[in-house]
Amino acid sequence: MHAIEQLQPFFEQQAPRLIALSDRIWSLAELRYAEQESARLHAEGLDEAGFRVQQALAGIPTAFAAEYGEGGPVIALLGEYDALSGLNQESGALQCRPSVDSPGLNGHGCGHHLLGAAAHLAALAVQQHLRARGLPGRIRFYGCPAEEGGSGKTFMARAGAFDDLAAALTWHPASHSGVFDQSTLANIQASFRFHGRAAHAANAPHLGRSALDAVELMNVGVNYLREHMPPDARVHYAITDSGGLSPNVVQARAEVLYLIRAARNHEAAELYERVQNVARGAALMTGCELEVRFDKACSNLLLNGTLNQVLYEEMRRLGPLPVGEGERTQASRHHATLSENDVAEASRSLGSALRGQVPALFDGVSDYDPARTGLLYGSTDVADVSWITPTAQCWMACYAFGTPFHSWQMVSQGKSALAHVGMVQAAKALAATAIRLFEQPQLLDAARQELNQRRGGKPYVCPIPPEVPLPLRRG
Ligand SMILES: [Zn+2]
Incomplete structure (x- = not known):
């Protein structure tokens, strides 16, 4: 039986707690380097589960690492939890309606509340697997602050926080699912x-x-x-x-x-x-x-075809998102609030995966072609991790198809049933990939060789000079 099938009861038991955590972090909507409560909730949960927590990683109060296991390689799951300024929005509303419940004017317009929760759930599932099988290997969750406008991971990379990893995995909530197969700026x-x-x-x-x-x-x-x-x-x-x-x-x-x-x-x-x-x-x-x-x-992203292929296979094995009529109806309502241009933009980037149809809810997995290399006109601090250790990411559908990033629609759907389904599916994809890498360490060797090739023999040089202080004060 495949590891994820064996872990199914575990996911059923644990998912409600992590869904509640992501909802709570959605409401907190804490900004770059001020994610005290969100980071604390994650660290506490992992500490209670028996992970060894290292607080204030790289001297950043809202960054931490939590590790479980002994010996073997270290595989990382990168979690984020920061919100965006000015995007406060009432949950579930079908129009732009800033909410009064949320403190300040922030909102989770990039789904990082789901991102962190899925990585956390995946870490617990891998722990369960390592423990049940008595396998060597360490799974390490990184609490990564300030992805939005703060390059939290780049400062963590500068301090050497990712230096002993065999691989790093993460994901990003989106309006479709598939391997993250484009470089970034x-x-x-x-x-x-x-x-x-x-x-x-x-x-x-x-x-x-x-x-x-x-x-x-x-x-x-x-x-x-x-x-x-x-x-x-x-x-x-x-x-x-x-x-x-x-x-x-x-x-x-x-x-x-x-x-x-x-x-x-x-x-x-x-x-x-x-x-x-x-x-x-x-x-x-x-x-x-x-x-x-x-x-x-932050750096440009280095893709890793070896890891991407494993992640893709595990996503395919999981199959379509387990959504029902409720999620479909809800997605249709939110889809109707999007402009034609929003939907056209999303359709264009997916190309043939849609096969001529524009769904309100994308429940499949878009094809992965290792030969296709594109450039995403945006940046991510995951890129700095990708220069240090082989790194793979996927997208998972948590929003109506075409929902643009950093929009009120993304905030509005952040606590929806679809967002929760996508979050749990992402956790399973990450856990399944990490488990494969622990069980087939030759994949880790191949991924490392590929990284060395892509770097062209050059070492990672952090784009933030050593004398630049942590930007902890600016809000
Ligand atoms: Zn984001």
């Missing part, structure tokens, strides 16, 4: 603060030096840069300090936050240097001083 985030001189804007403007002008000139300069960047690169900015609310004062200070992305780490670093040159030019033009603060960065 490397990025660098930095703030540019200009210091000028205040003056009466009418009476003595010639004595003032406007920091706000410097921000505006920098943005204009970067907009001209866009035509001359690699086509896959992306540059975004937000003005985080415009220098005050008084137009009759020459703004003595102003700040802009830049997020610079490119297909590979060295391209992101080169583009960052060019953006800094534009900022230096803006400072020179306006007579301001420039202060650049490197905030965070």
Whole structure:
């Protein structure tokens, strides 16, 4: 009998507790590096189950590791639990309706409450298997904070937190299911603060030096840069300090936050240097001083075909999502709130997997073709783990087909029956894959060889320089 079939009663017994945990974390909706309660709930659950918990991993109060087992290889399950700012939303609503129950204005618009809960459930299932079979091997859950805008795992990677792993597995809630088979963009985030001189804007403007002008000139300069960047690169900015609310004062200070992305780490670093040159030019033009603060960065993702194939086989073995009429009806209602463009975008990225049909609920597993390599125009800090140890991820349908990431619809569906079914299915896929890797260690050797090849003999170099402090304060 396959290990997951044997573990079926275990999943039935444990799933309600983990579903309740994901619902609780949905309601907490804690932001980057402030996930105290969410991290505590995960760590406590694993501690009670007999895992050895190491708190404040890499000096980050909301990061931890929890390990079970002795000897053998260490296989990691990466869990996240951070929310997004500004996405607070009433659960289940079919329209954008910010809720008053949730503290602050945050919401789980990327499903990380489910992500952490499934990885946690998978860790418990692997523990159960190792214990029942008396097998050597260690399963380690990583509590990873601040995936959104904080690069929590990259800071953990810089501190060496993933150095002794044989493999790492994780997943991401989505509106379809399949292996995560695209690379992602490397990025660098930095703030540019200009210091000028205040003056009466009418009476003595010639004595003032406007920091706000410097921000505006920098943005204009970067907009001209866009035509001359690699086509896959992306540059975004937000003005985080415009220098005050008084137009009759020459703004003595102003700040802009830049997020610079490119297909590979060295391209992101080169583009960052060019953006800094534009900022230096803006400072020179306006007579301001420039202060650049490197905030965070992450690498481009290295796919691992060996692990992806195992994950795919286990997803196929599990079969379609065990959904009923209730989940289908609910998904249809939410699907009806999506725009044609949202659905078209999701359909395009799946290609032939849909076979001409656009479902309200995608309950299958999309085909995996190792030869197909694409680029997802986004970034993830899982990428830094993927440079250190062979890493695989999957998507699992938890939302109506076409539900876009970081939308109110994703928050609204975060506690739905479908979200719960997808979460438990993801836990089974991760557990089944980890169990296969423990039982067939030659797969781990092949995956490691593949990683060495993909790195081209180069060691991992963390894109966050050693002197950059942990960005724990900014909310
Ligand atoms: Zn996410």
